[in-house]
Amino acid sequence: MTHALPFSRPYPGWFTPFARTLLERTWRGRHNLIPLSLALGTILLSPSLAQAPRLTTPEEVARVEVIRRAMPAVVKISGIVRDPQTGNEGPTNGSGFFYSSNRIITNYHVVQDLRDISVELFDGRSFPGTVFAVDKGIDIAILSIQGATAPAQLTFGSSQNLPTGMGLVVIGSPFGQRNLASYGILSGVGPTTAQKNDLDPEIGSEIGDLLFTDARIMQGNSGGPVLDLQGRVVGVANSILGDISGIGGIGVAIPGDLVKQSVQDLERFGVPQRGGLRATLVDLTDLDPLLLGKVGLLSTKGAMVEKVEPGGPAAQAGLRPAQRDQRGKLIGLGDIILAVNGKAMRNAGEITQTLARFRPGDKVKLTIWRNGRNLEVTVTMMARR
Structure with missing residues (x-):
């Protein structure tokens, strides 16, 4: 016999998905290996509950959980680059994320002509990185990291038929400050009428539709993940339309399906297959x-x-x-x-x-x-x- 839970759905906002499932299964008596008291204890000890007074909606809970789980997979990428206009050399940085134990996705323009590449992990440790393969046509590159294993990895979700207005999380290292997140909505999907890169117009020339978001994508966010509220990568942060500070601008991301296919091709063939x-x-x-x-x-x-x-x-x-x-x-x-x-x-x-x-x-x-x-x-x- 299936018993109703002592409260009706929707569950309280502070329940984690794990806690909800655990309580359901225990209360219904269908999985009796864990007593109800232990289930309730697990919920009360949940990290999310410590923030319960500040989390008032299911969307907030989902957002916080996505950021908490995804943040360890996101990295800061640094190196030295020469300014093609002035000839001066200086430090620069971007973002990226682990998709396997020792490989990272970022933008091609982040690592273009970059030397002394350093990958800084979530916990602050830095390791040397090397370029494994690039896909200039959609502005994507793969880095291999030396001497470390990914503390976490991100997986791709589909970027097809995304509804305008859905929530999106962006994580990266804007202006060199690592481990920062922003949140917004999917503002639209389509081609851009913005002018291409004057220095190298082939960068990104094979991208058709792009994702646009009001989540803050700023200088240094390039190459970082754009996540849905299930924690899946649906895009890769790429550029800004408008003010480079992100104020009054709109964020632009490469659709995840395009990136996923490119990464599979680069892993198998070493070159794009479009x-x-x-x-x-x-x-x-x-x-x-x-x-x-x-x-x-x-x-x-x-x-x-x-x-x-x-x-x-x-x-x-x-x-x-x-x-x-x-x-x-x-x-x-x-x-x-x-x-x-x-x-x-x-x-x-x-x-x-x-x-x-x-x-x-x-x-x-x-x-x-x-x-x-x-x-x-x-x-x-x-x-x-």
Whole structure:
């Protein structure tokens, strides 16, 4: 016979999930190995109960528990980097987190050109780190740590179909201060219209949709985990739209599914396995509109094939590159890519991001414009490099 608990759900906010399950099982008499008195004692000794006067809602309890469990897996990454604009060298830092016993996920831009890499653990101990593999296209890198084992590890949850308004926790080392957390909501999911990295526009160029959050992501948070209220990684903190201090800005994160797939590929192959043309594309908006008009192109949607890598998918499919004279002046248009699998493309970035969703060996149909008419071309994807 199943007996009702002495209180009805929802449970008091200070109950930990473990304590709730323990009390349920003991009260119902279905698991009698632990007496009720011991169950109640476990609950009363729970760390969460010590904070009970301050935790008034289930959301607060969940948030505190997620931060408590995840914090030991998050690290501060430090090193020396040279400023490409001034030439001066100085210290810099970012964040990361353990996903295995000795490997850490962070942003590529955190470790780009970084030397003397140091990984500082939750308890303050520091160990040398080395770059194991990188995925520049989605701004992700894997570090191996030497001489230490992860005190905790984080696992990925799905970043598909996340509802706007759900709670998100961000943990990292903003401005070099390790072990700090912030909390907010998922503000939205989609592409960004912000300008790409001027110093290296290829960084993050293969990311399509991004996660946006009002949780504070500040300088130094880059590479840290973005967690749901079950403690699963749904994103990796990447950048800020707006004020670099985070005040009045919006946080940007790389979707966890994209990162998880990349990490699996890097572990297995050492390089990313997203599809690409192995060709250089140029937005039509960057070309002389008078030239486009002369050849009958009235729309600026799409992208021109500027260069084609020998032996790559574009070359094998017969895509034609642009022709330029010795001074670099355009004297002949390359093929114009208008659509991918029937979906119209706006620019080179959208084409790159769309193709990156395919895997090596996948066949993709491109609609191109050549010599005044549209053609269909089938391209077999190869991994980008």
